[in-house]
Amino acid sequence: MLRRRGKRRARPRRKTGGKAQKRLPAADREQQILSEAIRFFAEVGFAGQTRELAQRVGITQPLLYRYFPTKQDLIERVFKEVFLKRVDARLTALITDRSRPLEDRLLDFYRRYADATYSYEWIRIYMFSALMGNDINRRYISLVERKILKPLCAEIRHHCRLPLGPEVPISEAELEHVWVMHGGLFYYAVRKYVYHSRVAADFDAIVRRAVKAMLAGVTALGAP
Amino acid sequence: MLRRRGKRRARPRRKTGGKAQKRLPAADREQQILSEAIRFFAEVGFAGQTRELAQRVGITQPLLYRYFPTKQDLIERVFKEVFLKRVDARLTALITDRSRPLEDRLLDFYRRYADATYSYEWIRIYMFSALMGNDINRRYISLVERKILKPLCAEIRHHCRLPLGPEVPISEAELEHVWVMHGGLFYYAVRKYVYHSRVAADFDAIVRRAVKAMLAGVTALGAP
DNA sequence: AGGTAACCTTATCAAACGATAAATAGTAGC
């Protein structure tokens, strides 16, 4: 093999340009793989190959298996990492805070909600996962109904001075009405990150109009 | 291998139960494969294996290659078949027919539009295709803008007695406003066929509310 | 009936892909 004698300049090469750290503490490497896996699978889907992922990370393929026993395990870690940002109580509180006008609350809510979920990775992994039949999505949808849309329906009733309480449950029609707005706004992100379509930059303005329309629609019909 | 002597009862077996037609005219077989491929890829995605597809059709895997030179060719035929139902001029005409109230037109429009596209196969293949980065989707989206949403914006202007013409082009905000409704209604199908979530049965009622809200939203804000 | 064209299957290849074993090389502690 004609090995060149002496190890001079054996490895000054650095692909990444900057710091090409060779050996990392296990925890760091794991996080690095995970982060790249999120980007990678978001881009190509979960049928993406481990070899290509490894190449993007800048490591060899077998090293993946040092940190994740199987590809499936890695994928599940990706889900956990991406969907960790749960719909927490504070988001619901934002909606139900009656000291402020409902419109303002919804504007604020969607600002934060979009910040947390309308990203390339989140949207695409969410859609890939849904198409796979993953349970996470159905669970997430019912979480959205419980923690966001039904509270919102209740606020709408209050806003329109309509009766509210366990004896007058939120109807299917009311729920679907807010779903159209919520889904319409979500679809904005789908157009952007899944279709790679050009969308208006001013999302706040879109939300403002959508919220106004939704509320106007309620009063135009009478809620329950 | 101990071959049983005599070919008695060589092949009276029929897996499919009913009519298990053995040999088909080429055109029929091709259509049969194509139909099953649509269902199959809609279900599992385009990473689905040719062997499993063949099994569903009830034929052997090499036979697929008699009708479609490569898997990619089959996939492209699937796209063509599914997205053949184009957004044609009649759909646009439905929207621009000013002899009827705009609300009625939109109701009719979405009835037909949903009929054509809100199916298990269409929605899922559309999403799979989009995630793959297929150009079809971007082209479809711009078709929707040209043939549906922009005409709709024009009708909305007319409906609100607002100026209309080449000197006052449809603004980004106006377009996004109808996108929220359109996307919200599309998202109904996504919830149904991608998330397998329970959705309200009465789609007409949902459209009625969504249209009313969208129009109310326009008047509440002033259009351009 | 018999020949023949077309439909279909069996057997198999080669590359791709997830996963493993063994060897190598960087690094920390003494």
Place this chain on the structure above:
DNA sequence: GCTACTATTTATCGTTTGATAAGGTTACCT
């Protein structure tokens, strides 16, 4: 500077998967 530990690589295995070749079987035509 030596040792020991572990991060990383090289080499490779077994299966899966798209695709092909060649033989068999059905149905049509005269």
